Amino acid sequence: MSAVATLTDVTMRYRDHTALDGVTAAFATDGITGLLGRNGAGKTTLMQLLTGHRVPTRGRVAVLGADPYENDAVLQQVCFVKESQRYPDHFRVRDALSAAATLFPGWDDDLARSLVADFDLPARRPVNKLSRGMVSAVGITIGLASRAPVTLFDEPYLGLDAVARQLFYDRLIADYAEVPRTVILSTHLIEEISGLLEHVLLLDAGRVLLDADAEDLRAAALTVTGPADRVAAFGRRHSVLTSDTLGGAGRAVVRLSGPVDAADLLAWGLTAEPTPLQQLVVALSRRPAGVPAQAGERGRTAFEEVTP
Ligand SMILES: Nc1ncnc2c1ncn2[C@@H]1O[C@H](COP(=O)(O)OP(=O)(O)OP(=O)(O)O)[C@@H](O)[C@H]1O
Numbered sequence: 001m002s003a004v005a006t007l008t009d010v011t012m013r014y015r016d017h018t019a020l021d022g023v024t025a026a027f028a029t030d031g032i033t034g035l036l037g038r039n040g041a042g043k044t045t046l047m048q049l050l051t052g053h054r055v056p057t058r059g060r061v062a063v064l065g066a067d068p069y070e071n072d073a074v075l076q077q078v079c080f081v082k083e084s085q086r087y088p089d090h091f092r093v094r095d096a097l098s099a100a101a102t103l104f105p106g107w108d109d110d111l112a113r114s115l116v117a118d119f120d121l122p123a124r125r126p127v128n129k130l131s132r133g134m135v136s137a138v139g140i141t142i143g144l145a146s147r148a149p150v151t152l153f154d155e156p157y158l159g160l161d162a163v164a165r166q167l168f169y170d171r172l173i174a175d176y177a178e179v180p181r182t183v184i185l186s187t188h189l190i191e192e193i194s195g196l197l198e199h200v201l202l203l204d205a206g207r208v209l210l211d212a213d214a215e216d217l218r219a220a221a222l223t224v225t226g227p228a229d230r231v232a233a234f235g236r237r238h239s240v241l242t243s244d245t246l247g248g249a250g251r252a253v254v255r256l257s258g259p260v261d262a263a264d265l266l267a268w269g270l271t272a273e274p275t276p277l278q279q280l281v282v283a284l285s286r287r288p289a290g291v292p293a294q295a296g297e298r299g300r301t302a303f304e305e306v307t308p
Contacts (some may be wrong), residue, residue: 004029005050010059012206014044019045021184021206023059030180032172032196034187034277037203038285041104044083045188046177046203047152050184051080057273062148069270076105079148083155084156087127094123096138097145104146112145118167132159140168144175152184167190169196194277204285214277221280224259226270234270240285253283259306 003026012020020042027033027050049061052068052075060067067072087096093116101107109197116123122130127138133146136157143151151262157165173196175244176183187193200217202210212220221241224231231250243252255273265272275283 001026002029004026005063006061007011007046007049007056008025008060008062009277010056012042012049012054013057019206020056020203023208025201025208025211027182027184028110028125028199029182031198032183032185033199033201034177034190034197035184035201035203036187036281037188037209038161040205041203041285042206044154046137046211047080047154047184047186050150051078051152051179076103077148078150078153079104079143079146079155081143081151081153083158085135085139087138088112089126089128091127092124093121093130093138094128095140097123097128100142100146100250104148106149106179108145108147111147112141115141115144115171118171121165125285133157133161133164134159136160144171147175147179148181150182152186154186155188156185157187157189165192169193172196190278190281191276197277198246200227200277200281202281202284210281217277218297219256219281221253221255221275222272223251223275224270224272224280225249226268230268230270234257234265234268241280242286251280 005027007023007025010019010020010023018060023046035046038266042247045054050063050068052071055069055225064074064077068078070274091099097112097116101109117263119141120256121134121137121141128133136159140153140156143153145157158169159169185193194214197214200212200214201208224234226249228245228248228250231243231252235254236253238257239255241253241255245299260272
């Protein structure tokens with residue numbers, strides 16, 4: 001894989017709190033990565049390091065072959081759409097877009113205009129008079145129209161309604177097809193974006209819990225249902241991530257340790273379907289009740305061998 005951005009054994013501490021702990025990861029040139037994880041997992045911190053907003057306590061961050069911190073040559077190739085982006089008080093929508101146009105060499109004005117129209121953004125209205133969702137739409141417009149080789153969206157759609165979110169996904173995928181680039185998208189709306197993702201990086205308490213191609217993930221787990229004893233027996237052949245029973249019926253999310261023959265499943269009286277990404281992430285990130293998230297401790301590790 002040719003990587004456009006890497007973190008090598010990166011630790012980030014805020015006073016006594018370790019937000020990232022020994023993270024090593026690489027982001028492919030031209031790829032859409034979902035940066036996933038529970039609240040406080042370290043997603044924003046990781047993005048801040050990639051965009052030169054912070055310097056790691058330990059380890060190395062490289063973007064386009066160089067340290068991004070205070071590096072203008074790198075940073076003009078990087079667009080970071082933050083969860084709660086603030087704009088100068090007097091800025092109208094069109095001012096925000098004009099300012100962005102001067103920052104990014106690849107800025108596409110036609111694309112910006114068409115996104116403004118699609119999101120129904122009032123170009124002359126001050127940004128601080130927009131609704132929460134409209135402010136998000138401004139950020140998304142800037143993120144897409146920047147056409148930056150490395151574009152990061154940190155939960156970009158606070159307040160956006162379902163129709164506008166779908167518009168974002170559609171425009172992202174269409175524009176990515178036209179101008180491939182590296183997109184890193186952090187979100188809690190995993191199911192909504194799972195179809196867009198080529199790669200998944202899952203953080204838990206500051207550590208990498210999963211780093212895998214989305215395609216491999218789809219083939220790596222099954223949700224199996226059927227008589228509880230048979231589900232349990234099937235699970236013993238593989239690796240059970242979560243399971244529950246209701247009466248005599250069982251259901252388990254199973255990480256496969258080898259190929260599964262459909263006829264074999266049928267003979268066992270079981271039905272199986274691919275495990276949705278969201279369910280998989282929940283299963284992997286789940287900690288036993290009462291166990292706090294703490295960097296330095298690993299979460300569940302059942303999936304680690306799947307990591308390419
Ligand atoms: N400036 C800071 N000072 C102290 N602690 C911080 C600071 N920024 C982040 N943290 C802590 O670091 C941890 C990781 O935070 P981060 O914002 O990176 O998580 P996140 O995965 O983006 O979470 P969320 O999904 O809730 O946005 C959290 O425990 C957070 O409280």
